Amino acid sequence: MCGRFALKASTAAAAGRLLDLPPLPDWVTSRYNIPPGTKIPVIRADGQGEPDWTLAEWGFRPRWAQSDAPKPINARAETVATSRYFREAFAHRRCLVPADGWYEWQASGGRKQPWFIAPKDDGAGVLFLAGIWEPAAEDAICCAIVTEPARPPLDRIHDRQPLALDGDCLPAWLDPGLTERDAVRAAVRRLPTEGLRSYPVSTEVNRPENDHEGLLEPLPDASGA
Numbered sequence: 001m002c003g004r005f006a007l008k009a010s011t012a013a014a015a016g017r018l019l020d021l022p023p024l025p026d027w028v029t030s031r032y033n034i035p036p037g038t039k040i041p042v043i044r045a046d047g048q049g050e051p052d053w054t055l056a057e058w059g060f061r062p063r064w065a066q067s068d069a070p071k072p073i074n075a076r077a078e079t080v081a082t083s084r085y086f087r088e089a090f091a092h093r094r095c096l097v098p099a100d101g102w103y104e105w106q107a108s109g110g111r112k113q114p115w116f117i118a119p120k121d122d123g124a125g126v127l128f129l130a131g132i133w134e135p136a137a138e139d140a141i142c143c144a145i146v147t148e149p150a151r152p153p154l155d156r157i158h159d160r161q162p163l164a165l166d167g168d169c170l171p172a173w174l175d176p177g178l179t180e181r182d183a184v185r186a187a188v189r190r191l192p193t194e195g196l197r198s199y200p201v202s203t204e205v206n207r208p209e210n211d212h213e214g215l216l217e218p219l220p221d222a223s224g225a
Contacts, residue, residue, distance in 0.1 A: 001074050002129065002145045002162035004205065005102040006032045006116075006216060012041060015098035015126045019043065019051050019170060027055065032215045033103075034058075035208035036073040042143055044095040044133055045176045056095070056133055060144035062088070063135060075132060077148040077163050081181040086144070089132035091179045096170060097129040097145055100216070103205055104158040104198075114205045115157050116216055117198045127191070128170055130163040151193050164191040 008030045016024050021043065028041045039055045046052045059071035062085055072085075080086045101118030119125055130146040150161040165173060165188065172178060172187035199218040204210045 001104075001147055001158065001160040002102050003036060003073060004208075005034050005097075005099045005129075005162075007034065007041065007099050008032075011100045011126055012098055015043070015096075015128065016053070018126065018167065021051055021053060025053050028053065030213075031211060032213055033205055033208055033211045037071075040097065040143070042095040042097050042131060042133065043174070044093070044141075045174050049176055051096075051171075051174050054141065056131075056141045056143040057136065058143060058145075060086070060089075060132070060134055060142050061136070062086075071142070072144055074147045074160075074162075075144045077130075077146050080132065080146055081184070086132060089134050090184070091181070092176065093133045094173050094184075095131040095133045095143060096165070096173065097131045097143070099127045099129055101127060102129070102162055103201070104154075104161070106157045106200075114201050114203060115198050116201045116218075117154060117157075117161075117196055118216075120195055120197045128165045128167070130165055130173060130188070148190075151190075154193055154196070154198060157198060164196075165189070166191050 012028045013024045036058045040058050042056045043051050059073055061069055061071045075086045080090045101116050104115050105112040131143050133141045133143040136142045146163040147160045148163050150159055154161050169189045205215045
């Protein structure tokens with residue numbers, strides 16, 4: 001799954017440059033422990049079909065759902081195109097969630113150890129996580145991050161992972177004219193896990209109110225992947 005991630009302002013600026021976006025909005029600030037239920041920066045196609053920044057509440061509820069309906073933070077890649085809850089957004093309202101990396105918790109010996117998963121030092125430095133969005137009240141929007149079964153070596157940490165996209169397919173994911181399930185899936189390519197590194201971090205990240213750059217540091221003498 002994906003229940004917490006980090007995004008530095010400098011990384012968001014790099015994401016904007018890669019996609020030729022307008023200047024980074026001043027409301028994009030560095031956050032190192034972003035929890036669900038908060039507003040996060042996402043990239044979506046605007047009314048003219050051009051990519052742009054917007055804020056979205058991380059927690060998805062379709063417009064037709066009642067006010068007490070669930071607000072899932074993740075949508076499974078296996079069913080996102082067919083689930084009544086997500087299928088309209090998958091066809092018409094896809095977005096990108098830029099990140100420095102995400103956290104997963106590995107169950108071991110009755111406790112859960114947090115890990116951070118990020119691009120390798122020789123990579124692009126920006127992760128683009130696949131998302132879907134939905135209009136919400138008062139011109140706001142909400143979103144969910146698409147997840148898939150974890151691939152080696154990440155499957156030893158958790159059985160799910162966010163769908164991280166290869167840079168070449170970002171325009172296709174955002175393309176509002178690409179609506180058919182098979183066409184979207186044919187155009188989308190996963191970022192190979194060989195381009196990612198993972199390592200254990202402090203349990204300080206367990207508390208969402210802790211938000212500082214030190215959370216991204218590996219534990220001393222930790223062995224990563």
